[in-house]
Amino acid sequence: MAVRDPLTDPAIEPRPAAGVPLLPEAVPAPAGTGGTGSGRRQSPRQRLASLAVLVPVAIIGLFPFYWMVTTALTPKAAAIRVPPTLFPLDATLDNLTSLFAQAPVLLWAFNSLLIATAIMVGHVILDSMAGYAFARKRFPGKALFFTLIVGSLMIPVHVTLVPRFILITNLGLNDHLLGVIAPSIADVFGIFLMRQFMQSLPTELEEAARVDGANEWQVFWRIVMPLSRPAVATVGIFSFVGAWNAFLWPLIVLSDRNLLTLPVGVALLQQEFSSNIGLQMAGAIVGAVPMILLFLLFQRHFLEGVRVGALKG
């Protein structure tokens, strides 16, 4: 796999300064300082012992995907055979074709894409703006605002579900994609990460731009944002994946069958086609594969984002 190690690869962009407060103080950011930490000598026997644990665990962790694909490729009648079909020898695409014929899966994918993209754009712009203000500006109330925003992490989303739903309904956004997007258009994780990153940037370029007559927005948009690309990428990818995978809120807001997102739609398949497990598994594949591809493409951003503050649990 052509993946790079975000913790040791020297080619990876500078990361936010050390001492990320959400992580306990005593955990230093493992900067790319020569001694990569892997230098620990290990006898072949020790390595073999490690692998004897790590490999089976990986197999268990990835097994649901194997079983998902196997069941989806197994003909409907064969899926409920005893013993179960462990390898799809008589593989068929029937389940996938009947899924696309019987459920508006492409529409669900489109809805998911639209929602995830809108939320991602919202996060990138709003979180960066707020992160910029918290990193660079001085204004009365700044510390209070920052405490409030970070403190809101303490509030379980479930406490706000009912009033949010009433609010969305009053705005006429119930059963509307905007009703899913609006309450997720900014988030703490992104603000926090952008602030950390922007604090680590040198200020000379911004000052030079101001001297050249750039206004505040131009300094932010033309100077700070391009310099913050690595952080923007992390925020963007995390936001996209989080929004794509979100379940509870879309489940509450959306009810029109054509407006569902993939997780909600696929979860409803099991009620609609409860006896057709192959079709359900085909739905799970359609929902899972886009995020798996995204992960394989942007792996280092994922792991970096988790390290900086795994707010997504």
Add this chain to the structure above:
Amino acid sequence: MAASPSVRRAGRVRRFWDRNGPGYLFVAPSLLFFGVFIFVPLGWSFLLSFQEFGFRGSTWVGLDNYLGLLGDPIFRQAAINTVIYSVFTVAVWVLVAMVLATLIHPLPPRLRTFFRAAYYLPAVTSAVFIALVWKWILNANPWGLANHVLSLFGAGPLGFISDPSPFAGANVALWSVILSSVLTIPAVGVVLYSAALAGIPQELYEAAETEGAGAWAKFRHITVPLLKPITLYVAIIYTIAAFEVFDRVYVMTGGGPGYATNTIVYLIWRTGFRFGDYGVASAQAFLLFAVIATISVLQFRALRSDVEY
């Protein structure tokens, strides 16, 4: 010759704005968002928790919603289920994450990257899809994979997620859901522990080795104590995640059979959005809030340490 007070005030406002305006404008959209979608709903929900919703609108009922919940067997079972689920999954997740990260750490970079990716992969997909597969694996029929495996050992078939009969302090269905969670790799924990391990100075291990410490002694006396701060962090985020379990329960059991696998958040969703009982749902949510906050504080106290290196 002095300017009039209003002109002076205008000048002050102007100067204040020139100095601070951009800062306010940059945070304004986010602040508005947090106000409208988090802080206002928080207060609103608190008020709702003292009201009863009927066909004729809402009436104030004081603490009735809360008192009713404390005496409600359904709520009690949901609370107990949530605690059992959380205790077991968090304990296993934290332990597994620490062990996996420790085992990955000394490997060559290429292998490390491979395992971190392999372990993180399931975490990037929605829990809905993984839970759907687990529901299929843990189904009660003889053609279910779990029952097939049992039959190889001459055991089973078990009802798994559809069996509400008591077992080991809970019931078979709840243990089946817990099993599916425990077999999900704690990917976030592995990544966080890996980052923390990279920060432990190599000299500590070398010093221990010269004194003849084996792998277990080094793990027990260097790695575990030095990882304590990150263990605190991982334990808290996993406890919160476990207490808020919803997707998995919704997909695998729908809280059933009966109320066997009902959890707090599932109950909140059902009360609020299946039955439209906004007052009781809000009271349930605030009780959850109180419990999560208490546990976070307790864990923080219990695991707090001043380890520096």
